[in-house]
Amino acid sequence: MTTFHPKNTIHPTAIRTENLSLSYDQKIAFQDISLPIPAQKITAIVGPSGSGKSSFLTCLNRLTDLTQQCRVSGKVYLAGKNIFDPKIDVIALRRRVGMLFQQPNPFPFSIYKNLVFPLKEHGITDRSHVEYLIEESLTAVGLWDEVKDRLKSSALRLSGGQQQRLCLARTLVLKPEVILMDEPCSALDPISTGVIEDLIKDLGDRHTIVIVTHNLAQAKRISHQTALFWSQKNVGHLIEVAPTQDFFQHPVNPLTQAYVTGLKG
Amino acid sequence: MVKQKWGDRLGTGFIWAIPLTITAIFLWIIGDVFWHGLGQINWQFLFTAPIDAGRSGGIAPILVSTAWILLICMGVSLPLGIGTAVLLVEFSDIKTGFGQLIRRSLDTLAGVPSIVFGLFGNALFVKVFGLGFSILSGGLTLACMVLPLLIRSTEEGLRAVPQSYRLGAASLGISQTKTLWHLILPAAMPGFVAGFVLGIGRAIAETAALIFTSGYVDRMPSSWLDSGRSLSIHIYDLAMNISNGNANAYGTATVLITLLLMINALTSWIGATWTNHHFKF
Numbered sequence: 307m308t309t310f311h312p313k314n315t316i317h318p319t320a321i322r323t324e325n326l327s328l329s330y331d332q333k334i335a336f337q338d339i340s341l342p343i344p345a346q347k348i349t350a351i352v353g354p355s356g357s358g359k360s361s362f363l364t365c366l367n368r369l370t371d372l373t374q375q376c377r378v379s380g381k382v383y384l385a386g387k388n389i390f391d392p393k394i395d396v397i398a399l400r401r402r403v404g405m406l407f408q409q410p411n412p413f414p415f416s417i418y419k420n421l422v423f424p425l426k427e428h429g430i431t432d433r434s435h436v437e438y439l440i441e442e443s444l445t446a447v448g449l450w451d452e453v454k455d456r457l458k459s460s461a462l463r464l465s466g467g468q469q470q471r472l473c474l475a476r477t478l479v480l481k482p483e484v485i486l487m488d489e490p491c492s493a494l495d496p497i498s499t500g501v502i503e504d505l506i507k508d509l510g511d512r513h514t515i516v517i518v519t520h521n522l523a524q525a526k527r528i529s530h531q532t533a534l535f536w537s538q539k540n541v542g543h544l545i546e547v548a549p550t551q552d553f554f555q556h557p558v559n560p561l562t563q564a565y566v567t568g569l570k571g
Numbered sequence: 572m573v574k575q576k577w578g579d580r581l582g583t584g585f586i587w588a589i590p591l592t593i594t595a596i597f598l599w600i601i602g603d604v605f606w607h608g609l610g611q612i613n614w615q616f617l618f619t620a621p622i623d624a625g626r627s628g629g630i631a632p633i634l635v636s637t638a639w640i641l642l643i644c645m646g647v648s649l650p651l652g653i654g655t656a657v658l659l660v661e662f663s664d665i666k667t668g669f670g671q672l673i674r675r676s677l678d679t680l681a682g683v684p685s686i687v688f689g690l691f692g693n694a695l696f697v698k699v700f701g702l703g704f705s706i707l708s709g710g711l712t713l714a715c716m717v718l719p720l721l722i723r724s725t726e727e728g729l730r731a732v733p734q735s736y737r738l739g740a741a742s743l744g745i746s747q748t749k750t751l752w753h754l755i756l757p758a759a760m761p762g763f764v765a766g767f768v769l770g771i772g773r774a775i776a777e778t779a780a781l782i783f784t785s786g787y788v789d790r791m792p793s794s795w796l797d798s799g800r801s802l803s804i805h806i807y808d809l810a811m812n813i814s815n816g817n818a819n820a821y822g823t824a825t826v827l828i829t830l831l832l833m834i835n836a837l838t839s840w841i842g843a844t845w846t847n848h849h850f851k852f
Contacts, residue, residue, distance in 0.1 A: 367742060369738060369741060369742060371741075372737065372738065372741055396744075397744040397745075397746060398744065399744070400741065400742055400743065400744035401743075401744040404742065404743070405742035407735065407738065407739065407742075409735060411733070411735035411736065411738070411739040413736060413739065413740075413754060414736075414758060414850050415850050416850075419850075423743075423745070423753065423754075424743040424744070424745060427743070427744070427745045427746070427749055428744065460850075473739070476743065477742075477743070480743065480744070
């Protein structure tokens with residue numbers, strides 16, 4: 307049973323899932339997840355490995371389409387429209403809902419082309435506009451001063467933390483409303499993690515962010531709302547969702563209580 | 572200093588001995604061919620027709636026939652091979668029966684002796700399609716033969732491209748076609764180059780499959796429907812059937828090996844240039 311706190315109806319929701327379930331072949335990854343995600347807030351999804359957190363995230367931009375044996379049922383509403391409706395333009399959807407992955411995945415292009423490639427694909431080719439957007443997004447992730455003199459050199463030569471910030475810039479350059487993040491710091495050192503965390507906090511003012519994390523302290527530091535996923539009989543379920551402060555200080559569900567105090571998970 | 576154990580030394584020596592032996596054998600073959608063959612090569616050898624069944628004269632018509640055969644072979648197999656590999660990797664599920672069936676068939680085909688391909692080409696292209704003993708029949712037969720090699724190594728190349736590129740591009744709303752063209756194919760270039768080099772290596776060295784299809788007429792072909800003799804068949808003929816043909820067989824072999832090395836170098840260069848063109852900015 308999901309425990310909802312009355313407070314999380316205060317903010318307008320950007321995304322709402324309704325009885326969302328996902329299975330690969332015969333195996334059910336998660337089941338019946340109904341989660342409201344408030345607009346321009348940071349929602350953290352926590353829980354042990356295998357509880358379906360990452361799979362849940364890939365439903366929100368329909369990256370699940372790329373896996374053929376993956377079946378999704380239920381609904382995901384973005385601004386009132388079900389994104390699994392066959393009439394939805396997936397390309398446009400993914401422009402509105404950006405994603406940052408666990409491993410930094412810059413393309414094997416120059417820094418500049420990493421940002422131009424998505425812009426070009428979405429029809430933004432005016433040179434001065436493109437250059438403005440590139441500077442803007444690299445500045446937003448604090449990378450502009452570090453790379454402005456070597457925009458044409460390979461993105462693969464950047465450090466791990468810089469690569470992850472470039473990937474964030476690549477997402478931001480398309481001006482998404484929602485940004486999905488799948489453990490974006492787990493491959494990084496503590497200093498780079500700190501930099502990325504600060505960025506996420508900043509972005510949370512203007513973007514709806516859903517971040518999957520293993521790190522409870524991180525969820526506590528940066529998020530406004532926290533949701534706990536738990537694997538029961540190998541199927542992920544949503545256990546509790548609450549404003550972050552309440553989630554950690556007054557968890558309602560016994561599983562959440564055990565998890566936040568470190569007794570379980 | 573830790574003293575190396577006797578067994579370790581033996582192991583190290585053994586491991587070094589294997590690649591050295593293989594390299595030595597390879598160098599020996601090349602060295603032998605060049606040693607005997609380089610003396611035969613001059614402008615006249617390259618630009619005149621064979622005289623007296625190839626004992627004297629040159630190899631000009633044979634070079635032209637070989638070029639035609641290779642051109643047809645690669646021209647047909649390259650687009651088909653890359654297309655099939657792209658279909659197998661990017662558009663079909665690994666676990667589905669269809670993809671699995673194609674892969675099995677290709678692995679089996681890759682192991683079929685070339686003489687069988689020769690008979691198949693003879694039955695299909697020469698007889699059924701009525702192309703006769705011709706360069707076209709030969710090129711098409713070779714295309715069937717190199718196709719499995721080409722598909723499998725192109726497939727490996729495509730699979731070596733990290734899935735994170737595909738997911739990253741999709742998450743940015745980039746269509747599958749654009750991702751394929753601008754990201755996946757350039758990144759898979761090493762696989763294409765390897766496939767091309769393997770394929771052309773097998774094609775240029777082939778004799779058995781060509782005897783039954785393109786024939787062994789050693790005059791200058793007037794069209795691709797004419798019979799034509801390839802370099803490898805010329806070498807075979809001179810070495811096995813013609814007395815005193817050895818000198819020119821060595822000369823022809825030298826040309827063949829040089830040609831192969833040149834094609835391989837050129838392919839790598841074109842591949843690298845294309846990749847750079849796509850990846851840098």
